[in-house]
Amino acid sequence: MLGAWYYPNESGAYRAGHRRNDMKTLFISAMASLIAMGVAAASPGEDLDALFEEYWTNEMRENPFTATRSGVRDYNAEVRLVAPADFERRTQKAELFLERLNEVNREGLSDSQALSADLLEFILEHDIVLAEYDRWRIPFLADTGFHTNFGYTVDATTFRSEKDYEDYLGRLGKLPEFIDQNIANMRRGLEDGFSQPKEILANIMPSFRAQIKDNAAAHPYYAPFTSMPQSISARRQAVLKEAGRAVIADEVIPAFQRALSFMEEEYLPGARDTLGADKLPNGKDYYAALVRYYTTLDDVTPDGVHKIGLKEVARIRREMDAVIEETGFEGSFQEFVEYLRTDEQFYPTTPQALLERAAWISKDIDGRLPAFFGKLPRQPYSVEPVPAEIAPNYTTGRYIGAPADADRGGQYWVNTYALDKRPFYSLTALTLHEAVPGHHFQNALALEIENAPEFRKEFYPHAFGEGWGLYSEKLGVEMGVYGTPYDHFGRLSYEMWRACRLVIDTGIHSKGWTREQAIDYLASNTALSLHNVQTEVDRYIAWPGQALAYKMGELKIWELRTNAEKQLGDRFDIREFHNVILNGGGLPLELLSSQVDKYILETKAE
Known part of the structure; x- marks a missing residue:
């Protein structure tokens, strides 16, 4: 981002009494000085805004499913890469972002920028800490996981143009690689003793079986093709529908079948017999x-x-x-x-x-x-x-x-x-x-x-x-x-x-x-x-x-409300309190506490 330009001050360089040529000379001199110094350095706020933008762009590029759900359509033809090297790259990037964030001088920042900086610091620090445990070895929970989350992305995808469908076909074509990488990660987890407990797997298996359909047109991922915009010609609709049916039948369902076979033949018999997370390798930490x-x-x-x-x-x-x-x-x-x-x-x-x-x-x-x-x-x-x-x-x-x-x-x-x-x-x-x-x-x-x-x-x-x-x-x-x-x-x-x-x-x-x-x-x-x-x-x-x-x-939100009511008495307004809690977006509880403290002080000063 270019730094801010600084212009001659009217009260000095352009004071009354200068002839036109004198003003021209002063202007040329001032511009020459700027050129000699180079473009003025960006302010801390501008550096921070640039960092925020770069961080968000990187997050969207690294997480195409999240990008779609966030309304960013640039990566609608992509899937997330989940090989171990991909997670290592993301951690290294987080470390670099945190290093740059810590180098920003936070004096003089707006309240909003300072809050955003504190929030990003929280995100990056926890991303780095949790990365030490290679959680990618367990890519599913009891009711959701890598095998079901794509469905949420389908719901968030817009299907308004031919390109939207072409992107979707591209994503479907890459979905088998995503599934296979997760299978490899789970296999690594079995080797390391880092798996879901065997005791709960029987109730999870139906969600894997549900992804297998005899008829591709009955699969939930085919749903976008069942109702297409009239702006797409009938001939082109037929081509896209056939392409969707083919990729689901020939690539996506077989990939889900590989996942199911792996779960039944390897994961279920090889999963750990212990229950608590503290029984995992380095589990207490x-x-x-x-x-x-x-x-x-x-x-x-x-x-x-x-x-x-x-x-x-x-x-x-x-x-x-x-x-x-x-x-x-x-x-x-x-x-x-x-x-x-x-x-x-x-x-x-x-x-x-x-x-x-x-x-x-x-x-x-x-x-x-x-x-x-x-x-x-x-x-x-x-x-x-x-x-x-x-x-x-x-x-x-x-x-x-x-x-x-x-x-x-x-x-x-x-x-x-x-x-x-x-x-x-x-x-x-x-x-x-x-x-x-x-x-x-x-x-x-x-x-x-x-x-x-x-x-x-x-x-x-x-x-x-x-x-x-x-x-x-x-x-x-x-x-x-x-x-x-x-x-x-x-x-x-x-x-x-x-x-x-x-x-x-x-x-x-x-x-x-x-x-x-x-x-x-x-x-x-x-x-x-x-x-x-x-x-x-x-x-x-x-x-x-x-x-x-x-x-x-x-408990923390009620604690904050009780304190605000006590501190403000008759000046406490439930509508204002809720605005403070919600209108800044999601915050860690300690940052939320500081926002409420600020609201109390400002209300008292009114």
Whole structure:
């Protein structure tokens, strides 16, 4: 980037009384001086902006699937390269970016630039630390992974022109290489003893089998060819459709078949018999690093989190007992939970009934938002069922974001598989968390941040994101959206679920807990269906540390709010507070704390 040009000061060089020739002479002299000195050096802010732009461009180039989901279309014909050398190159690049970032003089930066610099520093430091553990050897979790994530990319791809389809065909053609590289990485993991636990694999295998279709036209990846823009001629549409069918049938499905065969013949029998992450090579340090990353707190330890979890479980249990008494139910806690799990009145009879209830709750919340938020996002969202091929071992619901220029808005996914395990009484809390004012709200608002680098709009620190989702569930009490004591118990059950995560995740990955011990703990403390209990515990086993983000983040946000209310008294405005939390995008909790402290000081000074 060129540095700023400096022009002669009018009050000096162009003072009154100069003749035209004198002015010309002065101008030539000044320009000669500039030329002799060279272009003026860029300011620290300009250097930083250039670094941000270069970092984002590199991220998009290295992660084509993420680029598509972020609305960057330049790499729509590419797939991510995931050979070990590719990860090594990315780490080296991160080290260079961090070195350059640390060389920037941060004095005189705008508040936004300084915040962006702190955020990028957090990202790069954790990328470098976690790279030491070669996590690419385990490229899948309990309900998602390299074999399913491409589907999210398809949903985010725009199909408006012939080039969009040509790019998509190019990407499909490269997908087998991506799959084969992941197979090689998993094979390396087996050799190193760095794999998913054998005990949870049986429930994950269906997601691999679901990628195999006898008819290529029935594969989800063929869906873009079933409805094509009229701007593409009928003859050209036919050519593109045949090319899509051929590449899926001849290349993509066989690659997924190789992945399935590998999983059945090599991975399943060769996976480790241990359970916790601390049993992996260098596992104790690995899990401690994950705890710091997912909570975005530097001074947190697995044991400390475990103790917080036990305390929260006890507190929430007291609140649950009070709600049971309010319902008039006569019986024990476990009898009440069994009543909720088995009585037909609490469950939908059709997928459409569940989706319609979720949609109604969503619109009810929409109408209440202005009283609590000063800024509402422009992007809409829809209520959708979880895709059938991944639903059996998928979580209850999830939000799928969309870039600002996508053909559709965000998607609130509701799992309609096994309807007798999807109670209505939990649906309000789920909607508050995944849709509004939870994940859709925060993601859509992040896309609207002004005068900020792109990476800030896209970064999703788990403790902030999931902490806000859980905060939103409890905010629903103030919003008045819990209609019955059963709905309120469902919310408490969800909060208990997240508190139990603190105990279970640290129990499994640092204290030697068994899978059955974790299942019993979650089942005995929540009203979650037993199917959900099993899928959730498997999720925590497969994804160490991530489950800690929810409760740790929520506790911090409530701590910040309580402090702001105490400090500001009558000047506290819930709409302004929520603006401070959300309008800067996703932040690590320590950076979020500094933003709230600044808001308190500025409000006091008004």
